[in-house]
Amino acid sequence: MLPLLTCLSIAACGSDSADSPTPPTPPVEAPELKADICYLIVTTKGDMTLAIDLTNVPVTGQNFKTYADSGFYQETLFHRTISNFMVQGGGLTTGLVSKPGNDPIINEASVGISNSRGTIAMARTNDPNSATSQFFINVLDNPQLDASASNDGYAVFGQVVAGMDIADQISIVATHTTGGRQNVPVDEIVINSLTEISCPVN
Template identity: 35%
Template sequence: MKKGRSEMIVAGMVTIVVLAAIGVAFLSSHASKQPTTQSNHTLSKKELNKRSLPQLSNTVHKNEAVVEIKTTAGTMKVKLFKKYAPLAVKNFVKHAQQGYYNNTTFHRVINDFMVQGGDPTGTGSGGSSIWKDKNSKIDSGSGFKNEISASLYNIRGALSMANAGADTNGSQFFINQNHEDASAQIKKSDYPDKIVKAYAKGGNPSLDGNYTVFGQVIDGMDVVDKIADAEVKDNADGSEKSLPVDPVKVLSTVVTTK
């Protein structure tokens, strides 16, 4: 990330939390920490290099799904990883099938970082998961748990769950858009060699370990870049310039393979 990115993220998160209690904001203060991966810190470099890395292939396997996201800026196809993030994938797919994301916007956009959507209120503080509290049989409001895998990373094009802290995943998601070399930000011994090379093409390694990666854009990154390049203005309290002047809207989300 560029210098000052973490500080800007923290400021934006504080604002959203103040505005929306436990709302489903995007990035918490975790982003200001040194890059770490909770899933792989105990694995050796040899073990890491043996891990399956499904993001690096556009081939869709039997245990994966594809969702076509049609927007006012164009269409993108995203491969989803049910094997590694079953809760997040089921949540996203069911929302997609029910039209939950239709007419929602990419309400938070930071060029050379990420684009965020999935909030039916368009404010950054709304949205809920499909998962219900077993006792009350209604949405618990607290969100579902993070699913962190040593096979998935926040490389360019990665689809991840937005949260307001650990295990608060609802409906909001973000797509990592940064296209600048981010490999210098990581401790290379903590990452598979192929992921180190992938980060040289962009992404946000400081988010690894704190946000559930559950998909990868396999077609339409030009659309993601177009969304990220939109004109933005200050958000509600002026803490962050990330509110699109003319937000890109999701027209439909269609599960084409599962």
């Protein structure tokens, strides 16, 4: 199953396992996001700079780095956009064709970094340990996506450090339902390239 949004969460249409473990409680004080490596993402809507945290969320950060460094994201789409929520991409190509990814990774949402505006997190199915290549950018604060005692959450692994206005523009494009998918941009939004760059100096 592809990681897709349903209702108020970022999950696929599937059943929760009856014997799934209790979600871990996140730490009381979450670490600050690190900018260990940065990427320029060039899209047909404009450019954004992403800072990726390899320190606090090493599995998730390295997973994104592996996809990015291999050129996997080139010519994939931002295929799902919801105004005042998020924009999602990284797993489908033109015509909404699924691009096979690597093995799924463990969910590091329990680290406690919040899904605040501008952060980047992994999309997944109802299985908390199902994320592969798809990611989303929060365009508003979305604490309902954070890990808690009753919620596995969605692992934040980076943030947009330049070009957040582009994410905002992507989030408000005209969308439709097609091929059984909702909130699909009418005009495809393509990731032309995603390349490593020097991180901006604060």
